[in-house]
Amino acid sequence: MWDSPAHRDAAVRKEELEVAVTITIRARLKAEPATIQAIHDQVTGATKEMARQAGDISHIVYLDPQDRRQFLGIDTWQSAEQAQAFAGSPQIQEFFGQMFEGQPEVKVWVDPGWNKW
Numbered sequence: 311m312w313d314s315p316a317h318r319d320a321a322v323r324k325e326e327l328e329v330a331v332t333i334t335i336r337a338r339l340k341a342e343p344a345t346i347q348a349i350h351d352q353v354t355g356a357t358k359e360m361a362r363q364a365g366d367i368s369h370i371v372y373l374d375p376q377d378r379r380q381f382l383g384i385d386t387w388q389s390a391e392q393a394q395a396f397a398g399s400p401q402i403q404e405f406f407g408q409m410f411e412g413q414p415e416v417k418v419w420v421d422p423g424w425n426k427w
Contacts, residue, residue, distance in 0.1 A: 365392030
């Protein structure tokens with residue numbers, strides 16, 4: 311029973327959820343960067359400790375130099391499960407609604423253990 315394919319698959323999925331993940335958020339800003347930065351910095355400043363306690367290890371933002379309304383956010387979380395729980399909160403959904411045109415593209419990435427520098 312413990313060695314069944316279904317059990318092994320469930321164990322792998324659980325293990326994957328408990329591994330640190332990087333979340334990318336790509337979207338178009340609703341307004342000029344300075345306006346959105348004020349919203350971003352106010353909300354992230356107020357929620358930083360809550361995010362850290364929820365499992366957020368790091369948060370960084372980039373803008374496309376060719377089109378400064380193109381946004382890329384990169385967060386590293388202790389687990390995909392923690393990231394999902396935090397991002398699913400009504401407050402975070404409202405925050406995204408203030409910042410972005412439409413729904414952002416959110417992707418989950420894992421470290422494959424390849425060489426880095």
